[in-house]
Structures are given as structure tokens and as C-alpha cells.
Amino acid sequence: MEPPRERQKPKTVTKLAAESTRPNSQAMARIPSMTALLKAAESFETLRGTPHAVVSEALRKAVAVLRERLQKGGVTEKECGVDAVLSQAREILNARRAHRLRRVINATGVVLHTGLGRSVLPSVAIERIGGVAGGYCSLEIDLETGKRGRRGRHVEELLLELTDAEAAMVVNNNAAATMLALHALARGREVIVSRGQLIEIGGSYRLPEVMIAGGSTLHEVGTTNKTRLRDYEAVIDEQTAMIMHVHTSNYRVVGFSENPGTKELSELARAHGIIMFDDLGSGALLDGEVWSSANEPTVASSLKHGADLVSFSGDKLLGGPQAGILLGRRSIIDRLRNDPMARALRVDKLTVAALEAVLELYHDPDRAMREIPLLARLVESESMLVTRAEKLSDRLSSVLPDDSFMVKSDESFAGGGSLPAWPFPTAVVCWKPAGNVSLDELAQKLRLGDPSVLCRIKEDAIHLDLRTVPEHEYDELIQMMMRGRSSQGH
């Protein structure tokens, strides 16, 4: 199986001959020395200031690329120069940095985008994080006594003030909260769940599998669309530890459907001496019409209806940092605290800082609606959005006069597995670039910018949904759009 090499040879020779008559080793001699490259890198933009080890690794890779090209031939003198190799090294470094966490201008209209980090934090939370991040903080010290205190104690106190729960606990996310609840309260025993609530929330979180991991046995009851109270009642025995009610946060079973509410399930659990655990998912903290029109249960209503334990995310409808919040009866929260898994799931100081600040805003619901970006964005009116869209569209028309910009009404969704059947009327700017432009390529250019811009392509235009783009991001957005346009071939 050797011959192919022989056959390829003449081709290579012809190519080399066309470029230069020098043999291979002489071609290699055209590669600049590592010493020269390292020296030049000291004053080369973007390589300057980068750690020596990182630069020399990138240069080595750039030289390897050049060596390969020289072997093939057809390389000009300029392409062998120091500057060309440095540029290549810079590209290698930039490609590596492309995977760094980068700020994104979210023009998709999806307010709670899990891929984009869910909630945008209010400025008071960012200040609080900054305040504790660069120094020591009273994370587990009671400053009154100077003795050991409890991590997240103030967060717990705030949660109790806001909800009337007996006790509270905070862990890393809601997946951790449900895992901990199952492990501490139902390990080796049975948990009853309606077949209509066996949720999957993206990735590897599927309730039946979480049950197994938590060491408990799932006892499914009812059907996909209908489960009655007597279905639960029929299977309760000495093996049963809890009834788990799961909010169908990312889908809805509508039409010919029925499920007992939190109140009936709590009464049933109480009558049999078992626990009723309500996984609320989204965690709407404010009462009132904001959520009731979307058919979203609030934390307060679940507790009022008698759930022994509720859990929800900190970064969904609460609008805070990633966290899992558990509220319920003191004896139950104590069992969670004492579970060996609790330590593995605990939150860090940055989460505590941000959550404190966000929860404090909830003391004044009007202020919460204004200052928590998630809430403010969800309730921004269509007319306000149209006004903002027209403003942006005018500015864009003047800087990109050949392109067409039009304001249209559309619908956006909350996203992040929340409010699945509740579209919000919104306003979008439709961008139709002049000339023969590939929208996919343009969208990719925008994505690769810094800050990155994410948008939707629909009906031969790029759609920018302004529900998720505050006005203070307009300047940067316009700049990135102009840049995306200028680097495009027409």
C-alpha cells in the first residue's frame, strides 16, 4: 500500500519549482527564529502584556503552521516575515479567547435565556457582590458575638419576612434543592408523583432519574392529562415518605386535564402523616396580577395552601443569582440542614451577597418591578417598546443608509423554562441589509463580536427584539452592527 506516495511526488515538485528552486531545508531556513519572534512580540499589539509562556506557545503553533505551508510551497517572502507569524499567533490566541465568557447583547427577546445566564442582576446586587468579592466578609461569623454564625442567615431572615414560612435554606440551584429534599426526606422510601408532572428541564435533569439519584423510589400515579386525588390516596402506605407536586414550569397540559391543587394534596399528606413537597420551579415571589394572568403559582400561595416544603430557583422569575431556595416547616428544614449532602450543595459568598440585595428590593414591590431587570423587562408595555424600536431604527437608518430598517410587532416569551404559554406582545426592528448578503453569515459575525450580539433571523430579515435590549446598550449595538456590515463582502 505504498505507491500513492510515489504518484504524488511529481505534483509537489512542480509546485515547488514554480515558486522557487530551493530545496526543502532551505525553505525552512526562511522561518524567523524564536528569539526574533519573542523580541518582536513585546511590542506587537494584543501579544504585548500576554504572559510569556502563552505567547511562546502561540508562536510555536504559528511556526508549525508556517512550516506546513512551506512544505507545500507557494509561500511568499512576506508570509514568512516576523509580522506575518506574529499575526498568525494573534489569531491563534484570539481563537482560544473566543471561548472565554463574553458579554452578550441579547436581541432575541427571550428574557430568561438559560444559555445567556438567565437573570440580569440589578445594580444594587452587582455593587454588593463587588463589595465582598475583593476582601474578607462576615460569611459565617456572627459579628455581635464574634463566634461562628450561619452562612446565608440574613438571606433566610429576608425570605421569612417576605413569605411567612417557618424556616428557609439556600443551596446552589433548584436541582440541588430537590435532590437534597429527596435525599434527606425520602431516601429508601417512596415518593408519589402525578404522571402529568414527570418533567424534564433540559440537559440531564429528568425527574425519574433525579429520584433514583436521590435514593428514593418514584411511585407514578394517574395519567398524562388527568390525575385525581383518589389516585394519590390509593397508593399511600407505610413505604410512602412524600407527595411531590411539580410545577409544569416549561410546558402546560391544557384541555381535558385535571390535577389536584396544592391545598388538596397538602390536606391528604397531613391526614396520612407524610410530607407534601411542592417544586415550584420558577419561584414567583410577588403576589398580584403579574403572575396570575400567566397562571403562575406564587410562593406565598403554595405555603398558604399548606405545602410542608417548597423549592424554586433564584434566577428564574425571582430575578436573582443562580440559587435554589427551600422554604417550609422548621423540623423539615432542620433535616435538610443536617443531611451530609447539604455541605456539597451550599452557596458561595457572591451568591449570598447578590441574593441579599435582590430580596431587599422585594420589600418595596414597586421598586422591585422597576429595579429588577427581569421584572421590568417582562412588564414593559408594547407601546413603550414601539417607541424605543422607532428610536433605534432611526439611528440605524442614518448610519447604515443603504440598508432597510422597519419596526414590526411580534411576540416574545419569558424563556428559561418559565411561563411557557404566555407570549408577550413586543416590538422588533427588522433589518434587511442592502445587496446580496447572507443573513446567516451576518448573524455569525454579530455573534463573534465583542460584545457579542444575538438575534433572530425571520422572513429574510434580521429581527432585533428590544424587550431584552435596554437603551443603554444601543450605542454598542449600533457599533457592532456597523462593524458586522463593514467586514462583509457584498
Ligand SMILES: *Cc1c(COP(=O)(O)O)cnc(C)c1O
Ligand atoms: C427550573 C426547574 C428546576 C431546576 O432548577 P435550576 O435552578 O435550573 O436547577 C427544577 N424543577 C422545576 C419545576 C423547574 O422549573
